[in-house]
Amino acid sequence: xxxxxxxxxxxxxxxxxGTINVTRANDQIADANELDWIYKExxxxxxxxxxxxxxxxxxxxxxxxxxxxxxxxxxxSMFKEYCYVYGEMEYLKEHTKGRTYxxxxxxxxxxxxxxxxxxxxxDFIRLSQEFGFSPSARTRITLQNKPDENTDIYGDGI
Numbered sequence: 774x775x776x777x778x779x780x781x782x783x784x785x786x787x788x789x790x791g792t793i794n795v796t797r798a799n800d801q802i803a804d805a806n807e808l809d810w811i812y813k814e815x816x817x818x819x820x821x822x823x824x825x826x827x828x829x830x831x832x833x834x835x836x837x838x839x840x841x842x843x844x845x846x847x848x849x850s851m852f853k854e855y856c857y858v859y860g861e862m863e864y865l866k867e868h869t870k871g872r873t874y875x876x877x878x879x880x881x882x883x884x885x886x887x888x889x890x891x892x893x894x895x896d897f898i899r900l901s902q903e904f905g906f907s908p909s910a911r912t913r914i915t916l917q918n919k920p921d922e923n924t925d926i927y928g929d930g931i
Contacts, residue, residue, distance in 0.1 A: 809846045811838050816846070819853055826860030833906065841919040844904065855900040858893055865890040 815838060818830035830852070837843040844852065869886040876882055902910040 811844045811846065811849075813838070816849065818856070822853070822856055823860035823864070825863040826856040829859045830856045833904075837904075843914070848904075851900070851903065855897070855904060858897045858900060862890060862893045862897055865893065 811834060815831060815834045818827040822830065833852075833856075834844065865886050869884050869890060872884060872887050873881050874884050898907075901907055905911045905914045
């Protein structure tokens with residue numbers, strides 16, 4: 774009764790058949806398998822991050838490095854923003870008095886720091902989803918295959 778047509782085949786199936794439509798490929802750069810993935814060592818956090826931001830840098834990369842193809846070195850500038858937003862959020866959590874406060878005249882007002890904290894929370898959630906740091910976001914991630922350890926991935930004969 775007027776269906777929408779056949780369901781599209783998964784990209785992995787299309788690649789195996791050799792019939793992949795380039796416009797449907799998820800990430801051609803990652804598919805080239807030429808990116809340097811963070812999986813052996815964790816890069817040092819940038820000096821301009823707060824201590825809390827540096828802590829989240831290390832915690833998240835420590836977990837994500839266990840999975841080859843999760844975060845690449847070219848992702849680190851955006852990952853730094855994720856950590857920065859986290860650090861700012863933690864600062865605001867410590868310095869806000871709560872959602873509201875009472876001014877000198879007895880009027881209840883919204884705390885401006887609390888309003889800023891809520892803006893940062895939205896940014897943090899959006900950046901978390903970019904990196905797959907939520908259960909639903911992880912379901913949309915396609916990982917890269919780890920190259921064979923005996924393969925000369927750089928082509929220099931070493």
